[in-house]
Amino acid sequence: xxxDQQTSLEEIKKLLQKIDFLTDNNENIIKVTKPGxxxxxxxxxxxxxxxxxxxxxxxxxxxxxKNIDAPIERIDVEYQFYKTIANNTLLDKHLPKIxxxxxxxxxxxxxxxxxxxxxxNLYNSDEIEIQQLELLINVIANIxxxxxxxxxxxxxxxxxxxxxxxxxxxxxxxxxFSLNDIQPGLEELSIPYKKDILLKERIKEVGNKYLSExxxxxxxxxxxxxxxxxxxDIYIIDPEFSFLGFAEFDLGVLAAHAILxxxxxTVLSTIEKNYPQKIDSKLLxxxxxxxxxxxxxxxxxxxxSLTIKEKGELLKTAxxxxxx
Numbered sequence: 001x002x003x004d005q006q007t008s009l010e011e012i013k014k015l016l017q018k019i020d021f022l023t024d025n026n027e028n029i030i031k032v033t034k035p036g037x038x039x040x041x042x043x044x045x046x047x048x049x050x051x052x053x054x055x056x057x058x059x060x061x062x063x064x065x066k067n068i069d070a071p072i073e074r075i076d077v078e079y080q081f082y083k084t085i086a087n088n089t090l091l092d093k094h095l096p097k098i099x100x101x102x103x104x105x106x107x108x109x110x111x112x113x114x115x116x117x118x119x120x121n122l123y124n125s126d127e128i129e130i131q132q133l134e135l136l137i138n139v140i141a142n143i144x145x146x147x148x149x150x151x152x153x154x155x156x157x158x159x160x161x162x163x164x165x166x167x168x169x170x171x172x173x174x175x176x177f178s179l180n181d182i183q184p185g186l187e188e189l190s191i192p193y194k195k196d197i198l199l200k201e202r203i204k205e206v207g208n209k210y211l212s213e214x215x216x217x218x219x220x221x222x223x224x225x226x227x228x229x230x231x232x233d234i235y236i237i238d239p240e241f242s243f244l245g246f247a248e249f250d251l252g253v254l255a256a257h258a259i260l261x262x263x264x265x266t267v268l269s270t271i272e273k274n275y276p277q278k279i280d281s282k283l284l285x286x287x288x289x290x291x292x293x294x295x296x297x298x299x300x301x302x303x304x305s306l307t308i309k310e311k312g313e314l315l316k317t318a319x320x321x322x323x324x
Contacts, residue, residue, distance in 0.1 A: 001105055003057060004042050005032055012046065019102040021109060024050070036118065039064045039225070040240055041075065045112060053099055054110040058240075071157030074240040075106045080153055081239040082110075084217060085146050094139050095236050113235050116228040122261045123224070123304040133267065135234055136227065136254060137274045144247045144277075146217045155220075155243040159211060162220070162241055166290065167207030170298030171200050177299050185308045190297035193315065202322050206286050214245035222250045223257045248280055252287025256318075259292060260304065265317060289321030 001015055009029045016022040031047040035054060041063055044055045058075035062068040079101045085091045086098070096111040122128055169175050173194045179186035193199060219226070220241030228235040251271055258267040268288065272279050295302050296311050296318075306314070 002042075002059065003044070003055075005034060005044060007032075015105065015107075016046075019100065019105065019107065021100045021102075022048075026050075035112075035116075037064070038238075040070065040238070052112045054096065054112050056108045056110065058106045068161070070161055072106055073153070074155070074158050075108050076101075076103060077153050077155045077158070077242055078238075078240045079108050081217070081219075081242040084148055084152065085143060088142055088146065090142050091139065091146075094135075094234060113228065113237075114230055116230040116235060119224040119227040119229050119234075120303060123302055126262060128258050128261045128267070130270070132234065133258060133270060134274050136222075137251075137271055139234075139236055140219065140222060140250050140254065141276050143219055144216050144250070148217045148244060152217070152244055154213070155241070158241055159243055163207055163211055165298065165300055166294050167203050167210065170294040171203060175299075179297060182301055183308065183311075186297065186311065189308060189312055189315065193293060193297065193319065199319065199322060202286065203290055206283070206290060209246065209283075210249060212245075214243075216245060216247045218242055218245045218247070218250050220245075220250070222253050224261075246280075246283070247275075247277070248283040249287055251275065251279065252284050253291050255284065255288040256291035256295070259288065259317065260295065260302070260314065263310070263314065265321070285321040285324070289318040289323075292318035292321070 001011075003012055003015060009032065012032065013022060013029050027048050027050050029046060029048050033045045033047070035043060035045040038056075039062065040058070042057045042059065046053055046055050056075060056078070058070075058072050060069060060072045062070045079098065082095065082098045085095065096113055098108070099111060100109040101107070169177070171194050173191070179190055219236065219239050220243060221238060222236075226236060226238045228237055255268050255271055259265055268281075268285065271284070272281065292314055294300065296315060
């Protein structure tokens with residue numbers, strides 16, 4: 001059964017009783033709201049007379065873009081991720097806890113972290129605090145250090161979708177996406193990169209590595225939309241893109257968004273200094289450069305206020321990160 005904000009409270013209650021989550025006959029659902037704008041899944045905050053919790057349910061498409069197919073099994077990946085990192089003391093403080101999972105209905109019920117907001121407002125602040133960056137590095141290092149079961153899902157379907165949007169579509173001429181509709185002059189700015197054969201070869205190499213199997217547990221989408229803030233506390237959510245890969249992917253995405261926020265590439269040295277294990281600097285830089293480029297000239301645009309000149313400078317920085 002699929003549910004959303006239009007589903008009656010009684011129908012939601014029946015489903016939650018059926019999966020043995022609401023077991024107290026005196027517990028009644030009072031209110032259903034959206035805790036935020038979920039891209040991939042239906043996400044609801046369920047408030048009862050006794051508690052509140054977050055309900056996530058996947059569909060065979062991307063919730064925000066229903067014309068894009070996506071594997072419905074992604075919710076199982078998210079469940080497996082949370083289960084894998086469950087006994088880490090640090091991560092317990094920064095990720096929600098599983099309350100229940102029901103594979104039949106593609107349903108994951110999580111701890112309600114309260115009234116948080118994602119950290120995408122950093123894009124227009126021009127600064128990410130060093131304490132925030134160090135914490136984000138520490139959290140992802142602990143995720144990477146988690147011991148994963150051999151049966152951890154490959155998440156191939158979602159990786160193929162992500163691969164297309166990171167490593168392919170942004171660099172195809174005439175891809176059907178008008179960048180000038182986003183900002184006049186952006187299409188013209190993108191053309192030299194879309195025509196650069198050597199650049200696209202480098203990107204393809206990193207993309208192939210992304211699709212290969214690794215040994216490190218990744219979050220898979222480690223950017224400000226997955227970072228939540230509540231007062232001085234930071235939480236990490238939405239690991240549906242998780243898989244076993246190479247640490248530099250998560251770290252490169254983190255670096256890319258820190259550069260987009262600060263327009264300063266010194267964050268790369270901060271990451272290398274604070275990450276507790278040896279990093280392939282070249283690979284880190286390449287992932288960061290590709291992520292910057294795809295966020296500026298790809299389909300997955302950010303709510304970021306930059307002039308064409310500023311985007312041009314960032315694209316030059318990204319190009320040098322990929323090619324040097």
